Amino acid sequence: MNIRPLDWASIRVGDELPALVIDVTATVIVAGAIATRDFMPVHHDRDYANAQGAPDIFMNILSDTAYCSRFLTDWAGPEAMIRRIAIRLGAPVFPGSVLTYTGEVTATSQVGDEGTVEVAFRAENDLGEHVSGTATMTLPV
Amino acid sequence: MSADDDDAFRSRLNALIGMSVGSGSPSVAPDPVNLPMIRHWAAAFEDRNPVYTDAEYAASTRFGGIVSPPLMLQTWTMATVEITGIRERGGSPVAATGTSPLSVLDDAGFVGTLASNSEFEVERYLRPGDVISATTVIESISDEKQTRIGRGHFVTWVTTYIDARGDVVGRQRFRILKFNPATSS
Numbered sequence: 172m173n174i175r176p177l178d179w180a181s182i183r184v185g186d187e188l189p190a191l192v193i194d195v196t197a198t199v200i201v202a203g204a205i206a207t208r209d210f211m212p213v214h215h216d217r218d219y220a221n222a223q224g225a226p227d228i229f230m231n232i233l234s235d236t237a238y239c240s241r242f243l244t245d246w247a248g249p250e251a252m253i254r255r256i257a258i259r260l261g262a263p264v265f266p267g268s269v270l271t272y273t274g275e276v277t278a279t280s281q282v283g284d285e286g287t288v289e290v291a292f293r294a295e296n297d298l299g300e301h302v303s304g305t306a307t308m309t310l311p312v
Numbered sequence: 313m314s315a316d317d318d319d320a321f322r323s324r325l326n327a328l329i330g331m332s333v334g335s336g337s338p339s340v341a342p343d344p345v346n347l348p349m350i351r352h353w354a355a356a357f358e359d360r361n362p363v364y365t366d367a368e369y370a371a372s373t374r375f376g377g378i379v380s381p382p383l384m385l386q387t388w389t390m391a392t393v394e395i396t397g398i399r400e401r402g403g404s405p406v407a408a409t410g411t412s413p414l415s416v417l418d419d420a421g422f423v424g425t426l427a428s429n430s431e432f433e434v435e436r437y438l439r440p441g442d443v444i445s446a447t448t449v450i451e452s453i454s455d456e457k458q459t460r461i462g463r464g465h466f467v468t469w470v471t472t473y474i475d476a477r478g479d480v481v482g483r484q485r486f487r488i489l490k491f492n493p494a495t496s497s
Contacts, residue, residue: 176373202356203357205356206352207353208387208390210398210405211403212398232427233387236383236430236432237353237357237359237384240381241357244361245361249361249370250373252382252434257485258430259428260430
């Protein structure tokens with residue numbers, strides 16, 4: 172990731188964020204579910220997921236939002252503060268799929284010594300759009 | 313249903329707005345915000361933002377020290393799971409207490425549940441030692457809508473997270489569709 176803070180003055184509307192590509196495996200899904208303390212069996216037990224009508228275990232929502240936050244701060248750097256994030260949930264994520272996050276800057280503004288940047292983003296896999304959303308972050312000016 | 317029945321059902325839904333989801337009392341995080349759980353989270357998502365795990369680096373930023381990933385908010389107040397019986401409970405991590413207000417919708421045939429939207433507002437980043445509590449209430453219930461997977465109602469609840477001083481540290485809005493699977497279009 173960009174360990175150096177992002178210079179707020181360099182951000183322009185229309186800037187694209189570097190894509191984040193996740194090779195989703197069962198390990199990725201289980202690690203995320205347990206790290207977010209979500210023990211619902213559909214996120215770690217394929218037999219249970221099958222009995223619920225799903226073809227395999229699938230990513231939990233807390234992992235979805237975790238990857239959104241990583242995607243945002245991988246670009247915005249360690250001085251960024253996420254103030255708001257809103258996502259719409261779409262297609263599920265199963266092991267074996269590739270999840271790709273993309274996004275762009277939609278607005279910037281400055282109040283005092285704090286800059287605000289708005290980002291629109293989405294994540295897609297082979298089944299279609301997994302999440303789409305918007306986020307507001309602040310950075311020191 | 314007749315128009316009168318529709319009105320009566322709408323009134324029952326309106327009565328749910330403002331009601332608590334869960335036990336009714338705030339759920340207090342089983343542990344304060346702590347570095348081991350932050351490190352576990354950062355490793356799981358391969359999030360290398362140093363303000364989460366590198367104390368020396370974090371001290372040099374505007375945060376002044378290690379902070380919790382903001383989207384861990386919900387994780388801190390999750391109930392400690394009871395592994396035994398989780399299948400029999402339909403995946404619920406702990407035994408349910410009382411009846412869910414949403415049983416009004418289940419009883420009317422809207423037995424399916426699909427998560428639709430999640431929104432977080434962050435007032436401040438949490439630090440190790442913060443003890444967080446959460447209270448969840450139903451904020452709105454839509455009129456009946458036809459969706460691809462069936463007719464249903466969108467239910468939005470809002471969880472307010474507070475610290476030990478009672479200050480709001482964040483909010484989460486979560487929207488689900490309660491739908492009747494027999495009415496897909």
